[in-house]
Amino acid sequence: MKMKYKYIRFRKCLGYYEIISNSQGVVLGTIEWYKVWKQFCFIPKDNCIFSRSCMLDIADFLDQLQKERPYT
Numbered sequence: 001m002k003m004k005y006k007y008i009r010f011r012k013c014l015g016y017y018e019i020i021s022n023s024q025g026v027v028l029g030t031i032e033w034y035k036v037w038k039q040f041c042f043i044p045k046d047n048c049i050f051s052r053s054c055m056l057d058i059a060d061f062l063d064q065l066q067k068e069r070p071y072t
Contacts, residue, residue, distance in 0.1 A: 001068070007054055010061055016030050017065075028050070029042060029045050030043050031061065039066055040066060040069075042058050
């Protein structure tokens, strides 16, 4: 699974993933399993701004996670 992208990277924690800025090392948000929708969801931190490229990287990571855990 791809965990590092050009501007962001993902760190696996207990039960969720952190999205971290490569340039500043700050947590920009998390990805967590949302059981009501039976899928992983992106939860941004307050006052974070994301470019189109970062959003595409987050979507790619979500797709990878979903393929590993489809509808469980």
